[in-house]
Amino acid sequence: MKKQFAVIGLGRFGISVSTELYKLGHDVLAIDINEAKVNEIINDSTHSAVGDGTDERTLRNLGITNFDHVIVAIGDDIQASMLCTLLLKDMGIESVWVKAQSYYHHKVLDKLGADKIIHPEHDMGNRIAQHLVSEKVIDYIELSDDFSIVEIAAPPHMDSKTLLDLNIRARFGITILGIKRGKDINISPMADDQIHKDDILIVIGHKNDLKRFEDSH
Numbered sequence: 394m395k396k397q398f399a400v401i402g403l404g405r406f407g408i409s410v411s412t413e414l415y416k417l418g419h420d421v422l423a424i425d426i427n428e429a430k431v432n433e434i435i436n437d438s439t440h441s442a443v444g445d446g447t448d449e450r451t452l453r454n455l456g457i458t459n460f461d462h463v464i465v466a467i468g469d470d471i472q473a474s475m476l477c478t479l480l481l482k483d484m485g486i487e488s489v490w491v492k493a494q495s496y497y498h499h500k501v502l503d504k505l506g507a508d509k510i511i512h513p514e515h516d517m518g519n520r521i522a523q524h525l526v527s528e529k530v531i532d533y534i535e536l537s538d539d540f541s542i543v544e545i546a547a548p549p550h551m552d553s554k555t556l557l558d559l560n561i562r563a564r565f566g567i568t569i570l571g572i573k574r575g576k577d578i579n580i581s582p583m584a585d586d587q588i589h590k591d592d593i594l595i596v597i598g599h600k601n602d603l604k605r606f607e608d609s610h
């Protein structure tokens with residue numbers, strides 16, 4: 394279903410988020426205080442506007458209160474990022490996601506009611522580290538300090554075995570959420586579903602248990 398997003402701040406992060414949301418078929422209003430940045434996104438957004446995200450009147454005039462999701466991607470100007478977040482939450486925007494620059498920025502954003510706080514460099518660094526240490530891990534999402542979801546190539550010894558045969562939950566304490574096979578993805582694998590040799594497993598669990606599973610390959 395088509396959703397309405399507004400992105401405030403069009404640095405590298407804001408531009409990537411806007412462009413991708415627009416490519417995925419959603420409505421995107423892209424806002425920056427700098428006209429050159431706004432011109433960069435004209436063809437990759439539904440609407441774009443020059444405006445100050447810390448000015449309530451500007452935000453209201455742009456119709457920001459009609460958006461369910463707003464992403465604050467103002468980078469280095471932490472004060473502007475915080476003020477913008479405060480205004481958006483005060484105006485009753487349901488979902489405000491904010492890019493944080495530091496631990497202290499994160500703490501204040503949390504108090505201001507930001508619904509999700511993103512640390513793109515940190516998250517990407519973690520993902521890349523996971524790829525570097527294990528060529529078996531294809532993708533990685535950190536859910537908390539302890540839990541993650543990983544995409545991992547099915548090891549050859551699992552070929553033609555069912556989930557029941559493998560008994561992964563009991564042996565490793567992790568759960569297979571999905572099985573990717575070429576372009577298909579089985580999102581509710583059953584006990585008698587078989588794993589094939591080139592499958593990619595989507596697995597959720599404690600990091601220690603995921604590591605044990607990876608090392609058992």
Ligand code: ADP
Binds near residue numbers: 426430
């Ligand atoms: P990144 O690290 O993602 O490249 P930047 O700090 O380079 O982030 O970019 C932040 C963007 O936010 C810049 O394009 C800047 O013009 C914009 N910006 C800064 N302050 C405001 C504001 N008050 N309102 C709207 N946009 C702003």
